[in-house]
Amino acid sequence: MTAKIFKIGGFWGLRALAVGYCLLAGAEAAELLEVRFGPGGETTRIVFDLDGATEYTISGDETGAGRLLVDFAALAVSAGDRNFKPGKGHILRFGFAAAQPSGARAVLEFRRSAKIDKVFMLEPGGGVAKHRLVIDLQSADKSEFLASLPQRYPDLAAVIEKATAEPALPNLVAPPSPTQKEVKALSADRRIVVIDAGHGGADPGAQGQSGTFEKTVTLAAALSLAETLKKSGRYEVVLIRDDDSTIKVETRDTHARKANADLFISLHANAIDEQAVRGASVYTLSEKGSARSATLAKAEGEFHAYGLDLEEWDHDVADILLDKAQDKTITASSNFAKGLIDKLSRKTPMLNRSHREADLRVLLAPDVPAVLLEMAFISNAKDEANLNSPAWRKRTMEAVAEAIDAYFDDPGLQRQAANRAGGAQ
Ligand SMILES: [Zn+2]
Missing domain, CATH: 2.60.40.3500 (Immunoglobulin-like)
Structure with a gap:
């Protein structure tokens, strides 16, 4: 050291x-x-x-x-x-x-x-x-x-x-009093939730049959979720984008890390040639993605896990800490994903086998529990109409907010998610 x-x-x-x-x-x-x-x-x-x-x-x-x-x-x-x-x-x-x-x-x-x-x-x-x-x-x-x-x-x-x-x-x-708000923002009780509206700017994402761009509905949903979460007073909400700007996918998880996020949620809309397929699904990082996360973290010199700068440690220790961070992160992400599917299934159609694992770049921060929510299939006419409906978005994002509340209310899940709070001590 x-x-x-x-x-x-x-x-x-x-x-x-x-x-x-x-x-x-x-x-x-x-x-x-x-x-x-x-x-x-x-x-x-x-x-x-x-x-x-x-x-x-x-x-x-x-x-x-x-x-x-x-x-x-x-x-x-x-x-x-x-x-x-x-x-x-x-x-x-x-x-x-x-x-x-x-x-x-x-x-x-x-x-x-x-x-x-x-x-x-x-x-x-x-x-x-x-x-x-x-x-x-x-x-x-x-x-x-x-x-x-x-x-x-x-x-x-x-x-x-x-x-x-x-x-x-x-x-x-x-x-x-004038600075009350700022102090509140510093309160340790408030969890930091990072919302990533998928795509944006030059990258429109998928397109629906009637021309809806994925980037438009992900932004609308992100803003709706942010509003709901802010209203509760329990969260600091960080939006990766709040307008139609282009944000490189490689930097999205870095943003989450920089924001010291407790939870990262990426919003997308799915698309497939088979237009009958519809429903929401939730992705968390796969084992394969986890290995890639470690490789990338090392390659990019981003050794921050548990708030530690792993470069300070010798390599074996850094590997162990990174593994620990990832295990906990994957468990926490899966826990949140399960709760999320439970809440969503009461409000909107779900895809079969709605919890999936994937090697997605956006989920790769090793110490921030993260999920990618495919809210619906933009390639399905009914789902596209839903995605365009402010009422559906509000209802669906309220379900997401409920899942976030439940996740942070559960002491067991919190322990697993409290990646920066000392698991490596
Ligand atoms: Zn997408």
Whole structure:
């Protein structure tokens, strides 16, 4: 295992300017450039790269394996970069919420508990132009984690007192009302569902007898499903496309991984020469596809499974972890597929042997449970009419949403699906 610093995080594009409070009067809020992790076995180094100075406070709570909050007094973080991203080492994932008037709160969830070993701010110097806030973590139990806060930061006593006096998480993380929504988005309770509307743009997919394009009905169904899921308040919904754009099939599962998805569902409409054939079917990854997934993951350097960067591990260990991730993913996908078929069969015609396995590129992310739903046969006149009917789409997508609810409600299925929550620990 190496202790090199990994570059993660993306583009800190949009820049919000400070409006009220600033560390220096008249100055802009510092901008978050990047968050980096240096995992090294029992220690994890977290580095916040900033383009200026800002005050910060650190607090934490006992949620799960622990949770670290870093409040920056004046820091701009673009809206797109506030979503949770996978962490490294002790950190399962991290995200940002805006805080009034010009600050930001970093929320870091632990994969396994750790205590704060050191915190220091590095001013620019030694050829480095950035300010860096460095937090070093070391494996420890939760009580040591909580104890590590006041012991090392007596000036933060008030923050910690507040954090520990209010066990209810919402009180702890809820900043003033304008940012309530963003905090909700960061809540660990909300599952991330990625919906992939098949085809799009230059790729119309199959075509029905009366001219309907598959890409049109998959998009309409995806939007309907997204609306239903969002209404429930239980999910973060990520649409691979929400318009008629062309998206390469090779990148669709990567999108799911990047979104830190808990579930990936790809919507399609089937087609066959025999026009009498109709009904829905659900595909999950086959064993053969699973082998291909491993090969591709290695070829593309995408070793991320369970939130671990498998490149950090030697090859044998990486193979075992990847296998484990795939076994769990295949089981979770199959469980979801069974529930999905059950719910769908009450609302729409089904194809014989409606659960099928296939070697489909779109299902290949090794650590995201995924299904491909062929909603109906666009080549069948009745099914084509259904696909074009907003009422049928709504009813069918409500059945899909019910299956998603059931999947996440079942503790057994959840365990199997909680691929990033520590199965490899
Ligand atoms: Zn298709």
